[in-house]
Amino acid sequence: MAVQPHNSHHVIPLVPGDAVPVQRQPRSGRSADSASGTTQPRIAVALHDGYYGCTSGTGFSNRAFLEVLTRTLPPGCLQIMPLHIPSTDPSYDPIWVAETERLVQRAEAEVVPVPGDRAATAGLAGCDALCKYVIEVARERLARASVAQLIGLDIPFLGLGLHRRPNDPFSLFLVPRSTSELASPEDRRRIRWEHKGLAAAVNGGARVAAISHHMRSHLEHAYGIPGHAIFDLPNGLLLSDQQDAPVAPLPPRAEAGFLLAMGRAVESKGFEDLLEALHLLGAQGTRVPHLVLAASTHTDDLTAYQRRLRATVRDYGLDATFLARFSPQYRSWLRSPALRAVVVPSRAEPFGRIPLEAFAAGAAPVVATRAGGLTETVIDGETGFTAKSSDPIDLGRAIKHALHMSSQEREQMRSRSRALLSTRHDYDATIRTYLRQHTPWAMALSTAERTRV
Template sequence: MAAEPVGTLSPSPAAGTPSTAQSVAGAGISRVLVALHEGFYGASSGSGFSNRAFLEALALTLPAGRLVVLPTHVPHSDPAFNQRWTLRTQRLLDSVDAQVVPVPCPHPDSASTRDSETLCQIVGDMARELLADAPRAHVIGLDTPFLGLAPHMTESRVGLLLVPRSTTKLVEGRNDRVSWERGGLFAAVCRGARIAAISSHMRTHLKHQYNVPAWAITDLPNGLLLYEGANPPSGLAPVPVPPRARAGFLFAMGRAVESKGFDDLLAAVTLLRDRGMRLPHLVLAATASTRYPTPYQRHLRDKVRELELDVTVLGRFSPVYRTWLNSPALRGVVVPSRAEPFGRIPLEAFSAGAGPVVATRVGGLMETVLEGETGFTAEPGDPADLADAIRRALLITTRERDQLRRQGHALLTARHDYGATIRAYVRDHIPWAMEPVGPERRTR
């Protein structure tokens, strides 16, 4: 997620945040503790939506009183904070008697090794205090800022699962950050932790680029809670599409970074226009949670103006954009990524009955968007090939579109039921967590 720079993280509690000791309840209960940096207070990327789905699936799987959640604190004034989202998350966790203990530090800059290491140290200290009286415990770190948790988790009775949804080497390649991630994964493997692979692509990537042994990798394929597509995300009310999109539109969304391939999409649209093809309006949600446009967002807007394209560029992130997958004016969903660990957007489209989906043949997208079966594909970084895939998608018949939608939904339900995935993990790896928690032990 794009974020404004933050200062050095401090282990001192933030104002108004309960101390760890004050939040401990139910001593003597075996615990499952989840630490997450995005997805509790809101989501500005697919990782945030996936983290929220993981948390919900786990909350509905474990018996009441078993779960402890450590979200990285996001203040109300932060652009990443969504009040309605937060309230729904809190109500969910209250309904299962989960403890929520905010991590008392600013939200980390995801590119900063120092911020992530400090966050891991703070979470490790909090986990030791929260789990001091737990006979057994299992800690889950959701996403890359927690890859350095293992050195701070010294208790042998505490199991550890790390869930990297991407890596720096996959999308950026900064050597210092890659070294930190690799060191954290090595330490985790040495203490017997499990490393989750969210796709077959990520399994291969972790094994060959980060030297994680195959025996330490647990397949935990990303997916959706199957009822997610039935309603707007997190209960958000649908909002109208931009005015120019009401007669029909193509839709692309994702973080405003070069690896998402939005330059290739604009080039493909330009090629189709110059060939005389009538195109629907393009809604491009290249978003960040910063207060002001990022340099890359300014670049995209300048390019749209320079080429005089029929495109609406949206820069400020909002989860309501995903409600547009349900719009009857939607003509197609485009995912032009140059790198993609998994790619959640095609599944969201399948769940909403949207489509057709056009995606590049890269990373996890190759497992969900299959040429002629669930969508149309193109080579990454190849605007001409992407233009041809978009053209094929726009020229299909109603019958062909319906068939793509049915096959996409079948793939979603067969392979990417996230609730079933999380339940299977708990059953197979921490079966003790399914044992009921006695009501006398849950007394606060």
């Protein structure tokens, strides 16, 4: 086993010491003076991951969401409110930031960083302070727009409805990529806050996105959101951007063939089930390729869960490389000719982005559990192989099946996977559909802009 480092209204009261100071931050992109003086339509987007770097699939999805808006909206229509991440933070990625800023400049967007850094999303009080700050900024910045909408991306902004007033000059659209009911069911206080925030938002006329059929059902039944307030916005990829970047160097022992599993280092990702499944396969005499396990965080120190995974790899004597520090480069291994299978062993999954990335890269087969949104993309025998969640024996069976498929079967699976990706998970088309149906005013060029074009 090797550990590879990364190179490259009802207001919840704030808890003393946990609150995020509300201080104005420097702005970039479009000047504040010109933006605040405009009367054109505006769309504002608040996000906590994906602007300064990426720590999970959420960051990739959020950046893709921003990219579609920069391609679609007229110049000067977009305002971005990212949670500010300083350059000293381990998750800050200078190359990523440079690419994001090119998008911003192309759209002539106004950027208003939200103070608090990554610690602001760790606690309930921090998230509530973020929501209050974003609403105050939107109230100020969007006041002179002819019509406006505020979009909150993911869990930290599910409380925006608690701070919005009936006379605020913008509508509200929330895009939860997960919920605390799914991600941290033990945190009942935070779950209650999400319930109150979503209820307040919907009662005020907001719409809530469902990134999968599973999430629609979850939002309706676990959070009580009426179906008419939910807009189906299936997560996806920007198909036009699926370019072949160089494949990063593999861990040496993976070059002869490997399994790949990656994701946030949290128990809901089911990595312990995967290690148990591989141990059982080995005990049965099945020859298992080298495992590259990127159960990662954006920090240098191992979490208790990562230490437990590393100890399991050692105790079972598994042939594996354990990667603890997140890197976007890991996804390039989906295009490696040495890849034997991609394994997604989640115990709970609102959507599951990794199978789509594998489909786009031509990686096959994908082995995934039948958890949540994964059932919508990984179809047993069609686009991959599936197993019952939290069941290492069944997961081992599916992995064994994947390892013994023929080249012809593998190619047929690639073809079906790409077809599914293009027909349902073209994120550009999905977001444009939302804009056309619910914010058509944001897509129309003003007279001055038509003249400029």
